[in-house]
Each structure stands twice: as C-alpha cells, then as structure tokens.
Amino acid sequence: MYSIEKAEQLADKVYQMWVKAPHVAHHAQAGQFVIFRIDEKGERIPLTISAVDGDSFRVIFMTIGKTTTHLAALRAGDSVQDVAGPLGKPSETHRFGTCVLVGGGVGTASLPIIARSLKASGNRVIGIVGARNAGLLILEDEMTKACDELLISTDDGTKGFHGFAADLLKQVMAREQVDAVWIIGPAMMMKVTCEVTRPAGIKTFVSLNPVMVDGTGMCGSCRVIVGGETRFACVDGPEFDAHRVDFNMLMGRLRTYQPEEKESLERYNAHICACRGGDSHA
Amino acid sequence: MRISVPAGVVIPMHDRNVEQRLHDFKEVDGGLTADEAKIEAERCLQCKKPLCVKGCPVTIDIPAFVREVASGNFRKAAAVIKEQNMLPAICGRVCPQEVQCEGQCILGLKEKPISIGELERFVADTERAQGLVLPQRKAATGRRVAVVGAGPAGLTAAAELARMGYAVTLFESLHAAGGVLMYGIPAFRLPKEIVKAEIDAVLSLGVELKLNHLVGRSVTVKELLSYDAVFLGTGAGLPYFMGLPGENLPGVYSANEFLTRVNLMHADAFPVSDTPIKRGSRVVVAGGGNVAMDAARVARRLGGKVTLVYRRREEDLPAREEETRRAKEEGIEFVMCANPVKILGDQGITGIECVRMKMCAADQSGRPEPVPVEGSHFTIDADVFIAAIGQGPNPLLISEIPDLRRGKRGNVIVDDQFRTSMRKVFAGGDVATGAATVILAMGAAKSAAHAIDTMLREE
Ligand SMILES: Cc1cc2nc3c(=O)[nH]c(=O)nc-3n(C[C@H](O)[C@H](O)[C@H](O)COP(=O)(O)OP(=O)(O)OC[C@H]3O[C@@H](n4cnc5c(N)ncnc54)[C@H](O)[C@@H]3O)c2cc1C
Ligand SMILES: Cc1cc2nc3c(=O)[nH]c(=O)nc-3n(C[C@H](O)[C@H](O)[C@H](O)COP(=O)(O)OP(=O)(O)OC[C@H]3O[C@@H](n4cnc5c(N)ncnc54)[C@H](O)[C@@H]3O)c2cc1C
Ligand code: SF4
Ligand code: FES
Numbered sequence: 001m002y003s004i005e006k007a008e009q010l011a012d013k014v015y016q017m018w019v020k021a022p023h024v025a026h027h028a029q030a031g032q033f034v035i036f037r038i039d040e041k042g043e044r045i046p047l048t049i050s051a052v053d054g055d056s057f058r059v060i061f062m063t064i065g066k067t068t069t070h071l072a073a074l075r076a077g078d079s080v081q082d083v084a085g086p087l088g089k090p091s092e093t094h095r096f097g098t099c100v101l102v103g104g105g106v107g108t109a110s111l112p113i114i115a116r117s118l119k120a121s122g123n124r125v126i127g128i129v130g131a132r133n134a135g136l137l138i139l140e141d142e143m144t145k146a147c148d149e150l151l152i153s154t155d156d157g158t159k160g161f162h163g164f165a166a167d168l169l170k171q172v173m174a175r176e177q178v179d180a181v182w183i184i185g186p187a188m189m190m191k192v193t194c195e196v197t198r199p200a201g202i203k204t205f206v207s208l209n210p211v212m213v214d215g216t217g218m219c220g221s222c223r224v225i226v227g228g229e230t231r232f233a234c235v236d237g238p239e240f241d242a243h244r245v246d247f248n249m250l251m252g253r254l255r256t257y258q259p260e261e262k263e264s265l266e267r268y269n270a271h272i273c274a275c276r277g278g279d280s281h282a
Numbered sequence: 283m284r285i286s287v288p289a290g291v292v293i294p295m296h297d298r299n300v301e302q303r304l305h306d307f308k309e310v311d312g313g314l315t316a317d318e319a320k321i322e323a324e325r326c327l328q329c330k331k332p333l334c335v336k337g338c339p340v341t342i343d344i345p346a347f348v349r350e351v352a353s354g355n356f357r358k359a360a361a362v363i364k365e366q367n368m369l370p371a372i373c374g375r376v377c378p379q380e381v382q383c384e385g386q387c388i389l390g391l392k393e394k395p396i397s398i399g400e401l402e403r404f405v406a407d408t409e410r411a412q413g414l415v416l417p418q419r420k421a422a423t424g425r426r427v428a429v430v431g432a433g434p435a436g437l438t439a440a441a442e443l444a445r446m447g448y449a450v451t452l453f454e455s456l457h458a459a460g461g462v463l464m465y466g467i468p469a470f471r472l473p474k475e476i477v478k479a480e481i482d483a484v485l486s487l488g489v490e491l492k493l494n495h496l497v498g499r500s501v502t503v504k505e506l507l508s509y510d511a512v513f514l515g516t517g518a519g520l521p522y523f524m525g526l527p528g529e530n531l532p533g534v535y536s537a538n539e540f541l542t543r544v545n546l547m548h549a550d551a552f553p554v555s556d557t558p559i560k561r562g563s564r565v566v567v568a569g570g571g572n573v574a575m576d577a578a579r580v581a582r583r584l585g586g587k588v589t590l591v592y593r594r595r596e597e598d599l600p601a602r603e604e605e606t607r608r609a610k611e612e613g614i615e616f617v618m619c620a621n622p623v624k625i626l627g628d629q630g631i632t633g634i635e636c637v638r639m640k641m642c643a644a645d646q647s648g649r650p651e652p653v654p655v656e657g658s659h660f661t662i663d664a665d666v667f668i669a670a671i672g673q674g675p676n677p678l679l680i681s682e683i684p685d686l687r688r689g690k691r692g693n694v695i696v697d698d699q700f701r702t703s704m705r706k707v708f709a710g711g712d713v714a715t716g717a718a719t720v721i722l723a724m725g726a727a728k729s730a731a732h733a734i735d736t737m738l739r740e741e
Contacts, residue, residue, distance in 0.1 A: 023492075023500040032499075037457055043547065043556035044457075066556055082457040084494040213547070213557075216455045216496055217678050218465075218519035219539035223530065230523065230530075235678055249530050252629070256532035260558035267553050 001079040005056050010138045013063045014106055015072045021083045022055040030117040031091030031110070031207065031239050034059065035215045036071070037082040043067050046212045046234075049086060050109040060109035060138065066264040073272075087215045088238050091205065093117040097179035098124045100172055101147070102165050102193060104185020105131060108139055110207060114182060115146035123180075124148050126172055130165030130185070134158035166193040178202055183242060187251050194242035204242040208233045210253055225249050300611050304583060307469040307550065310608060311375075314397075316356075319404045323352035326396050329388055334398060337386035340725045342366045344383055344398055351401055360409040363402060364417070368441050369434065369480045369724065371410060372463060374403025375472050377721050378602050410476075414483050420447035425738050428453065428509040429489075430497045430679065433461020435515030435711025435723040437484050442731035443513075444487035448738075451509070452489050455496035458546065461517055463720070465546040466538070468576050470583070471605070474545075498679040511706050511734045514694060515727060518712035520674040524568065528625030529669075533560050537569070537577040537670035544580050562586045562666025566634045568622050569670030570599040575606060577668045578614045588614045589662055593621040593639050593652045617662070621654065625667055633661045675713045683707075691716055700730035708734055 006018040024034055028049045034057070035044045045067045047059040063069045074080070091114050099118050103111045108129050115125050127147035131137045132155045144150045151168045152160030161168055165185075172178060173196070181204040183193045190206040197204045210222040210233050217235035224233050225246035231237065296312035297303075303310050314322065326348045334344045342363055350359035363370045379385070379399035387395035409415075425448055429440045432454035440452045458464050463477045485491055495501055497516075506512055521536035523529055540559070543549040547557035565581040567574050570592035582588045590609070592599060596618045599606055610616065617636070624635040638658035641650035675692045687695045687703035693716050694702055694709040702709050710726030712718055 023495055027500055027502065041548070041551075041555045043558075082494050084455060084457065084496060084500070086499050087496060213539060213542055214456060216519075217676060218521070219542055220521045220523065220536040221539045223523075225530065253530060253532055255629075256560070257558045260552065264553050264556060264558070 001081060002083045003079045004074055004076055007074060007076050010060065011136050014060065014136070014138055015063070016058055016060045017071070017074070018053070018056045018058050019080065019083060020056045024049070024083060024085045025052050025055050025057045028052050028057055028086040029090035030093055030114040032086035032088045033238065034083050034085030035087060035212065036080050038067065038070055039081050042081065044213060044215070046087070046215060048110045048207070049113065051113055060106060062106040065261045066268045069265065069268060084215060087234060089236070091117065091182070091239055093121055095121045096123055096203070098126065098177060099180045099182070100126045100128060100169060100178050102128045102169055102181065102183045103130065104165055104189040104193070105136070106138070107185030107207070108143070110184045111182070112139060112142045112146045115143065119146065127151065128153070128165050128168045128172070130154070132156065166196050169193065169196050173197070173200065181205070187247055187254065190242065191247035198243050205239045206242040206245060207238045208240060208245065208250060209238070210250060211256060297608065303470065304612060307583060309473050310470050313407060314400050314404045316408070319351055319401055320354060322397055323348045323401060325389065326352065327388065333386040333388055334383040334396070337382040339382065339721045340366045340728070347405065348396065348398070348401060351405060356405055356408045357412070359405045363405060367724065368438055368484070370402050371406035371476045372434070372472060372480060373721055374399050374406055376467060378719065380603055410479055416483065416486060417445055419445055419487060422449065423447040423738070425449065425510040426451070427511045427513065427734060428506055429513045429515060430506070431461060431515040431517055432459035432491065433515055433517050433711060433723065434463060434720045435517070435727040436461070436513070437481060438724040438727035439513040439515060439710070439731045440489045441484040441487055442728055443734065444489050446731070446735050450489045452491045453495040453497045453501060454491065454493050456546070457493055459491055459493070465542045466573070466576070468541065468545055468580050470579070471576070496678070498682045503683050507706070510738060512708065513727070513730055513734065514680065514702070514707065514709040514713055515711045515723070516676045516679055516713045518673045518717040519676045522669070522672050522674060524622065524669050524671060526622060526625055528627060528631070531625055531627050531631050532629070533562065533631045533665055534625060534667045535669070537573045537668055538673065540577050540668050541580060550584060559584070560666050564664045565589070565666040565668065566591060566622070566662055566664040567668045567670055570594065570601060571670065572601045572605060574670035575601040575609050577670050579609055579612060581666065581668065582612050582614055586666065589617055590614055591617045591620050591622055591636055591662070593619065594649065595619060595641060598649055619652065621652070623659070626661065631665050631667055632663070634664045634667055635659055635661050673717050675716065680713065699733040700726055701733065
C-alpha cells in the first residue's frame with residue numbers, strides 16, 4: 001500500500017496527487033512513468049511522474065474513464081494498492097542549445113521535470129502550453145519558473161495567444177534557432193504538431209501513450225511502430241523520435257477497448273450514484 | 283490395512299466433465315483420493331536401479347516416496363520429496379512427467395507407468411491441508427543476497443538461501459510473486475491458492491519480498507551489486523511476434539498479454555474486475571506448445587470458437603500430451619500443417635489468411651522442416667488472434683549490466699555452477715536456458731544457491 005500525501009483538483013477534470021513511494025521517488029528521472037493499481041480489482045494504468053520531493057512523487061491526470069475517475073475520488077490519507085516504477089527510459093536531456101517544450105492538455109504535466117533537467121544540462125528552455133480554454137490551463141506558475149520563457153495559447157483565445165500551440169512553435173522557430181523540441185499531449189495533437197519541425201529536421205521527441213498492462217516489456221500490448229520497427233513503449237520509450245512514429249497505428253490501437261471502457265465507467269458512475277443515494281437516506 | 287489390487291488395475295484420472303469445466307476456471311483434474319493413491323503406489327516395483335529417478339531433473343527419491351504413500355505415511359512421503367523439491371504441489375501438476383520420470387518408468391514398457399505426478403500432487407495437497415511443516419533455518423550468517431524475479435527460479439533460490447541463514451531480498455516487478463505460475467499458467471491447470479500457499483511458505487522463511495520493484499529502474503544495477511551476492515531469475519518473458527501484416531490491429535495479442543489479462547488481472551470477470559479483454563467469438567491461436575494450448579483453452583472458456591493453427595504435424599506438437607487431449611475434448615479445432623501469413627481486417631480483425639505446410643527433410647531440430655505449399659492459401663474467420671510462438675529472455679535488466687556475457691538468443695551465459703561472467707552474480711531458470719520448464723528453473727536455482735553459499739563461505 002502506498003499512501004496519498006496530497007490530492008487536489010487543478011482544473012476541470014484535471015487532478016494532482018502526491019504519493020509516497022521511496023523506490024519510485026529516489027530513482028525517478030524526467031520522462032519516466034509509474035503504473036498504479038488502485039485495489040485488488042483494479043486495472044494497471046500508467047501515469048507520468050511529473051515532480052519528485054523526498055520520498056514522494058506527483059502525478060497529474062485527467063478523468064476520462066473508470067480508473068482515473070476512481071483515482072480522483074481518493075483523498076489525502078487514502079492509499080493505492082500498487083505503484084510500480086519508475087518505468088520507461090528517461091528523456092534524453094543532454095545539452096542541445098535551445099529547447100522548446102510543447103504541452104497539450106494534461107500532457108503539460110510531463111514538462112516541468114523535463115524542463116528542469118534540460119536547464120540543469122545548460123540548455124535555454126522555452127515552454128509552450130496549450131489548452132482549449134483558460135480554465136483548463138495547468139502548471140502556469142511552475143512552468144514559468146522552470147523555463148526561460150513561457151508562451152500560452154488557448155483555442156478560444158480566453159488567455160494568451162488565440163490559436164494552437166503549433167502556431168506558437170512556428171513563431172519561435174521563425175524568430176530563433178531551435179535545437180530540440182518535445183511535444184507531449186494527445187496523440188492527434190502530437191501527430192499534427194510534429195509536422196512543424198519536420199521540414200527543418202529539428203530533433204523532436206514525443207511521449208507515446210499506448211494501452212499498457214505490465215509496463216516491463218512482458219506483454220507487447222504497448223507496441224508501437226517507430227521507423228518501421230516494432231518497439232515496446234514501456235521499455236524502449238515512452239519517448240521516441242516524433243518524425244519516425246506511426247501515429248495512425250497508435251491511434252487505431254488506442255480504440256481497442258472503447259466499448260468496454262464505456263461500460264466500465266457507466267457501471268462505476270451508477271455504483272457511485274447508488275452509494276450517494278444510500279447515504280442521503282441514512 | 284493393505285489394500286489388495288488385482289494386477290493390471292490402473293487408477294483412472296478424474297477430469298471434471300467438459301460441459302462443467304468450460305464455464306469456469308476451476309481445476310480440470312480432480313486428483314486422487316487417499317485410497318486411490320495407495321492403490322496406485324502399490325503397483326510400484328521398487329526397482330533397485332530406478333529408471334524414474336534418472337528421468338527426474340532434481341533426482342527425487344521416487345521409489346522411497348511412493349513406498350511411503352503405499353504404507354499410508356503421507357507426511358513422510360512429503361518429507362522425502364521436499365528434500366529435493368520445495369514446490370511439489372506445483373510440480374505435481376505442471377511437470378511434463380511423460381517425458382521425465384513417468385517416461386522412464388519400467389512399467390511403461392508393458393502397461394501404464396506409475397502416475398508419479400498424480401502421487402506427488404496428492405502428497406503435497408495432503409500435507410498442505412494438514413498444515414505445512416517449515417524446514418529448519420540455520421543461524422544467520424549476516425550476509426545479504428539479492429534475488430531478482432519471483433518466478434519458480436527466484437522463489438527456489440530465495441528459499442534455499444534463507445534456510446542457509448542468508449538475509450534474502452526478493453525483488454519482483456509485478457504486483458504479485460509467482461512469475462509464469464501466476465500470470466501464465468491458467469488456474470484450471472494450477473489453482474492460484476496453491477501457488478500462493480507455496481509462496482507463503484517461502485516467505486515464512488524470512489525472505490523479504492519487494493513487489494513493484496523493477497530491478498534496473500526501481501533499484502539501480504549499482505545498488506543491486508552492493509549485495510554480497512546476486513541471483514538473476516528474471517525469466518523469458520519477452521513475447522515474440524510473427525511480423526505478419528495486420529499484426530497491430532486491435533484484437534491481436536501475444537499469448538503473454540492474453541494470459542496475463544485473464545490470470546493476473548482477472549479480465550474474465552470484467553466489468554466486476556476493471557481490466558478488459560476482447561473475448562472474441564472466433565479466436566485463432568498460432569503455435570503448438572503449452573503456451574498455445576493454455577491460450578486456446580482460456581479463449582474457449584471466455585466463450586469463443588477456437589482454432590489452433592500449428593505449422594508442423596500433430597505428432598510434433600510440443601505441448602504436453604495430456605493438455606493437448608484436454609484441449610481437444612474442450613472443442614478446440616486443430617488445424618495442423620498450416621501457418622498464418624496475414625491478419626485481415628481494417629479497424630479490427632475479420633480473418634486470418636493461412637498457408638498449408640508440407641513436411642520436408644529434417645531440420646536442425648531433427649524434426650521434418652515445414653515448408654509452405656504454393657497456392658494453398660485459405661482463410662479462417664476470426665475476430666481475435668493470439669500469437670503463441672515463443673518468448674525470449676527479458677532484456678531489460680540484463681542489457682543494463684554491461685559486463686554480463688550473453689548468448690545469441692539474449693540468454694545469460696552461466697557455467698556449471700550457475701556463475702555468470704560477473705563475480706558475485708549468478709543466474710538460472712529461463713533467463714539462462716531460454717523458455718524451458720518449472721522444474722529445470724527450480725533445479726538450476728537450487729544448485730546456484732549452493733554455489734553462492736560455497737562462494738560466500740570461502741570469502
Ligand atoms: C506512458 C504513459 C504515461 C501516461 N501519463 C499520463 C498522465 O500523466 N496523465 C494522464 O492523465 N494520463 C496519462 N496517461 C494515460 C492514462 O494512462 C490513461 O488515461 C488511463 O489509463 C485511463 O484509464 P481509465 O480507466 O480512466 O480510462 P479508460 O476508460 O480505461 O480508457 C480511456 C482511454 O485511456 C487509454 N487507456 C486505457 N487503459 C489504458 C492503459 N492500461 N494504459 C494506457 N492507456 C490506457 C485509452 O486511450 C482509452 O481509450 C499515460 C499513458 C501512458 C502510456
Ligand atoms: C503459458 C505458459 C505455460 C507453461 N506451462 C508449463 C508447464 O505446464 N510445465 C512446465 O514445466 N513449464 C511450463 N511453462 C514454462 C515455465 O513456466 C517456465 O519455464 C518457468 O516459469 C521459468 O521460471 P523462471 O523463474 O526462470 O521465470 P518466470 O517464471 O518467467 O519468472 C520471472 C520473474 O521475474 C520477474 N522479473 C523479470 N525481470 C525483472 C526485473 N528486472 N526486476 C524484477 N523482477 C523481474 C518477472 O516479473 C517474473 O515474475 C509454461 C510457460 C508459459 C508462459
Ligand atoms: S521406475 Fe517405475 S516401477 Fe520402478 S521405482 Fe520408479 S516408479 Fe517404481
Ligand atoms: S506494457 Fe506490456 S510490454 Fe509494454
């Protein structure tokens with residue numbers, strides 16, 4: 001059992017949680033993730049390590065299905081049954097020169113730890129955080145501190161630049177030399193945004209999020225195609241060269257369990273409603 | 283009381299009937315009653331030069347334990363087995379006895395060999411029901427040993443070392459110990475309570491189990507090497523795919539993934555349990571070993587029509603005969619001398635294109651080599667495909683230890699003492715041999731534990 005030290009909501013559907021797990025916290029590096037299993041019946045779900053402090057680490061997640069919804073209902077003092085990690089290869093954060101980190105939605109959660117690591121190796125770091133609207137923006141203060149410069153975009157113009165993160169990335173590339181780029185967000189956003197850096201041949205990393213089971217290279221559920229070869233994202237990644245990733249294959253496989261995911265979430269919500277109903281009568 | 287049996291009476295097996303067992307994951311084989319066990323043990327000739335023992339990879343004194351069973355001294359029988367084998371309830375169920383002890387038994391020439399596996403299992407189950415007796419521990423040596431991987435190899439090494447007085451830390455990356463015994467072999471062949479009971483027995487020797495620890499990530503190689511000795515039992519968990527067009531469609535599984543979702547994550551109970559699985563109304567499994575048979579039988583229990591496609595002939599199937607027979611009884615269709623070449627479909631699987639194979643001159647394995655017959659392509663309707671064509675050693679940790687010598691297939695190279703190319707580091711089980719058997723993994727781990735003891739005492 002691993003205890004939850006702190007749990008709070010950051011934005012609409014977005015939560016952060018600090019969990020005590022020394023084996024993870026003491027070894028975690030930028031770009032790595034953990035696998036949570038909430039309880040005996042729980043699914044194993046991967047979440048990126050977004051910060052570390054002493055014996056604890058932080059995850060930031062969006063509620064999209066049963067397990068993340070259940071996780072969001074947990075409070076400080078509760079615990080999760082299993083936390084495996086840190087898993088995956090760390091980000092390649094050596095000295096490139098100028099790096100741009102682009103975050104879309106909850107993918108932004110992965111950026112501060114990478115930014116700090118890149119800064120530590122002597123890079124100039126520019127952050128670009130995109131969200132659908134101002135209410136969904138996360139980690140603005142933390143990213144301001146971790147980066148030399150932070151740019152913000154919202155799809156509806158409620159804050160910062162009115163448009164997409166990809167447009168801001170183009171603006172930065174037009175104004176200065178960029179040596180490496182990280183793009184982390186939904187698969188579709190990564191697929192589209194990495195086209196911005198392809199013509200200039202700028203080294204670009206994306207963090208892939210296929211469905212995982214063990215996270216140790218034992219099942220092949222997380223296989224992705226990079227440069228025409230099959231790779232296991234949990235051990236060979238999750239970060240890969242964006243320009244060599246087959247995003248269509250990734251997105252196809254992410255749809256595998258859509259009907260089951262819907263059933264699972266509806267069942268959970270019905271159960272929660274029934275419990276709450278029971279409470280109010282008591 | 284001695285039970286007299288007319289010569290030639292052979293105790294039948296107690297498989298549950300097919301209709302029943304297709305609806306659950308409970309054990310298929312019901313085991314022997316005490317009387318049946320005695321009767322079966324009576325048949326043993328108590329050979330002076332027992333061939334059965336030669337067939338046993340850990341040389342259990344088989345006639346001695348069988349004699350105790352015949353006289354009703356079941357606890358004594360258990361003690362005899364446990365001198366050589368710490369996990370008899372497991373081995374009695376999953377060892378390929380037909381090619382080991384039973385395959386050598388002299389009675390096999392004329393009638394049926396003694397059912398040594400069933401007797402071993404009976405003895406272990408009887409002992410467990412009465413409460414396990416723990417072996418003695420020697421005085422603490424004050425030395426620390428790290429064991430990586432809690433499969434049969436790691437569990438055996440940990441138990442042996444703990445008994446010898448070492449402080450043992452056992453690291454396991456998953457949330458449960460047992461390795462393939464937990465995530466691979468289905469409950470209808472090996473009930474999980476039994477695996478858990480045997481794991482508890484190992485832990486009660488004072489072994490410290492650290493779950494969720496992936497060595498190489500949660501524990502660095504440097505931290506690992508700070509122990510006085512290290513045993514690597516990380517197994518052969520890397521699944522091979524076939525490289526077929528369509529292999530990444532939703533609904534294509536490695537046997538490891540399919541079996542893990544059900545055995546470890548209980549996807550058969552979805553949505554009560556959270557992990558989903560594609561049940562598949564028509565499932566094609568490629569392969570012919572134990573892993574393929576297990577995947578096919580699990581898919582069958584999830585309600586699908588299941589076809590097993592194997593590229594060689596039926597007599598070449600590497601799976602245990604008994605399990606092949608049971609798979610057939612359960613209605614699994616066998617298509618022999620065929621090989622999948624393409625997975626058809628756009629958003630999901632619609633069918634598997636296969637080609638017929640013909641047998642030609644013997645290949646390196648000594649078996650006839652299967653070669654595709656031109657123009658013989660045919661399609662099997664399917665919505666789930668499971669590749670069960672083999673696994674390789676887990677590369678993750680061993681590739682991060684640069685000084686560790688590895689063979690062509692990625693296996694860790696060991697000498698006859700199970701020493702690797704690095705001082706203090708030993709290895710055994712599937713990580714050294716490639717995918718093999720539970721008993722070989724245990725035998726290797728036991729020898730390695732003794733080699734570790736010798737090394738540490740000489741220091
Ligand atoms: C390396 C990695 C790091 C990740 N980091 C984060 C993070 O920091 N924050 C965050 O909010 N999300 C992250 N994700 C995605 C997160 O794992 C999924 O959102 C989560 O598993 C959904 O579970 P659910 O039961 O709530 O939803 P479900 O209803 O089960 O699934 C919703 C969607 O989530 C994806 N998903 C489902 N099961 C899994 C699984 N076992 N593994 C991976 N994806 C799955 C699928 O796209 C699915 O359509 C990460 C994924 C990976 C692979
Ligand atoms: C489906 C299936 C059916 C089988 N049926 C039979 C049968 O009927 N009879 C038989 O004799 N054999 C059978 N086998 C083979 C047998 O299970 C294996 O030979 C045996 O389990 C090998 O034992 P092991 O301890 O070497 O490895 P494993 O059982 O593979 O255990 C290795 C353990 O190490 C862990 N691990 C790996 N890397 C790390 C790391 N870096 N850090 C921490 N932990 C790690 C893994 O999670 C795993 O728990 C079967 C195998 C499969 C897959
Ligand atoms: S070979 Fe057969 S008959 Fe002879 S001792 Fe062994 S089990 Fe008994
Ligand atoms: S999640 Fe199983 S191999 Fe990557």
